[in-house]
Amino acid sequence: MKLKIELREDVLKDLNTAASFNRDLFKENQTLVINLMSSPGAGKTTLLEETVKRLADEFKIAVIEGDLATDRDAERLRTLGIKTVQINTVGGCHLDARMVAKVIPEFDFESIDILFIENIGNLVCPSGYDLGQDYKVVVLSVPEGNDKIPKYPVMFKRTDITIINKIDLLPYVSFNLEEADRDLKQINPKAQLKTLSAKTGEGMNEWINWIKDVYRTCIKP
Amino acid sequence: MHEMSLMHEIIQLVSEDAKSRGFYKVKQIQVIVGDLSNVLPDALELAFFYFSKKKMGLLDEESQLKIIHEKAIAQCQTCLHKFEPDFRLALCPKCGLLNGFLISGETFQVESYEGSDEIEN
Numbered sequence: 001m002k003l004k005i006e007l008r009e010d011v012l013k014d015l016n017t018a019a020s021f022n023r024d025l026f027k028e029n030q031t032l033v034i035n036l037m038s039s040p041g042a043g044k045t046t047l048l049e050e051t052v053k054r055l056a057d058e059f060k061i062a063v064i065e066g067d068l069a070t071d072r073d074a075e076r077l078r079t080l081g082i083k084t085v086q087i088n089t090v091g092g093c094h095l096d097a098r099m100v101a102k103v104i105p106e107f108d109f110e111s112i113d114i115l116f117i118e119n120i121g122n123l124v125c126p127s128g129y130d131l132g133q134d135y136k137v138v139v140l141s142v143p144e145g146n147d148k149i150p151k152y153p154v155m156f157k158r159t160d161i162t163i164i165n166k167i168d169l170l171p172y173v174s175f176n177l178e179e180a181d182r183d184l185k186q187i188n189p190k191a192q193l194k195t196l197s198a199k200t201g202e203g204m205n206e207w208i209n210w211i212k213d214v215y216r217t218c219i220k221p
Numbered sequence: 222m223h224e225m226s227l228m229h230e231i232i233q234l235v236s237e238d239a240k241s242r243g244f245y246k247v248k249q250i251q252v253i254v255g256d257l258s259n260v261l262p263d264a265l266e267l268a269f270f271y272f273s274k275k276k277m278g279l280l281d282e283e284s285q286l287k288i289i290h291e292k293a294i295a296q297c298q299t300c301l302h303k304f305e306p307d308f309r310l311a312l313c314p315k316c317g318l319l320n321g322f323l324i325s326g327e328t329f330q331v332e333s334y335e336g337s338d339e340i341e342n
């Protein structure tokens with residue numbers, strides 16, 4: 001006998017359960033968790049290095065580094081004395097909540113104030129996976145062009161903050177900040193836009209202050 | 222992309238449910254794929270073909286995958302106009318306000334499956 005079963009279940013249901021599990025754990029330990037996404041080379045690791053340097057005096061910071069294969073980005077952060085755990089996805093195009101859950105025991109979350117997760121360089125896949133973070137941040141760099149916002153609307157719709165990085169290169173490449181701002185609002189009116197250069201430090205203060213603010217208002221009032 | 226692992230997820234989810242209901246085979250799986258779900262239907266088909274040849278879970282070589290497309294539709298929270306958005310997902314073409322809210326297009330779910338309790342060889 002054949003029978004049709006109306007299942008109506010989200011394919012990512014199990015992964016979303018894992019994400020809630022992570023989220024509860026982060027909450028219990030009052031850890032602010034930021035999921036950093038971008039296409040390859042937009043400057044996630046550089047931004048992390050510069051961010052960590054500016055926060056390390058006040059906060060205990062940890063990092064999860066997602067990469068296809070190498071350990072290089074993790075090494076860059078360890079050099080700065082930051083507890084960093086590498087996840088190699090071996091070809092996988094995004095991190096998911098189960099991968100994050102697996103490395104959770106390697107940290108002592110009770111003592112960690114802020115956890116940054118650097119996702120795999122990819123502007124499509126990581127957007128669909130909840131890791132249990134408090135905020136999703138996407139980094140778009142000036143040389144990529146502002147047309148990446150309309151071309152990858154799903155990523156920008158699902159992120160809380162868009163960082164335009166490498167603004168030191170604005171004089172050399174065509175990147176229209178006004179258009180970027182307009183397009184972003186039309187996709188996601190709630191999204192916040194921040195412009196900075198991780199290299200020169202311009203605009204870094206606003207980003208750092210934002211992190212301090214959310215930590216003090218939302219995580220540990 | 223990641224359609225192989227998504228298909229893997231689907232087959233596990235369905236096979237587990239089917240086993241718990243006493244089925245021996247899964248003859249067909251229906252999946253809803255939204256236009257904005259970032260899932261490529263062709264790649265899903267290919268993954269399904271591969272896994273059914275390998276008889277993963279309760280699949281066999283005759284098992285079928287049916288993909289139902291779901292269009293992206295948004296509704297303006299101000300004037301209640303429903304529209305098919307271009308990339309400007311929040312822009313209401315009628316009143317021009319940035320108050321559009323997606324009501325469909327992001328779905329990625331297993332709608333149904335057909336189980337069989339006949340034991341075959």
Ligand SMILES: Nc1nc2c(ncn2[C@@H]2O[C@H](COP(=O)(O)OP(=O)(O)OP(=O)(O)O)[C@@H](O)[C@H]2O)c(=O)[nH]1
Nearest residue numbers: 039040041042043044045046121165166197198199
């Ligand atoms: N001019 C300029 N270059 C930058 C800036 N930020 C990063 N870079 C450079 O961009 C290149 C890539 O930076 P990474 O930080 O490795 O980028 P990523 O996003 O971590 O790259 P993947 O992890 O490989 O995806 C490096 O050569 C950086 O020095 C910036 O603000 N201005």
Ligand SMILES: [Mg+2]
Nearest residue numbers: 044045073118
């Ligand atoms: Mg990096």
Ligand SMILES: [Zn+2]
Nearest residue numbers: 297300313316
């Ligand atoms: Zn309207």
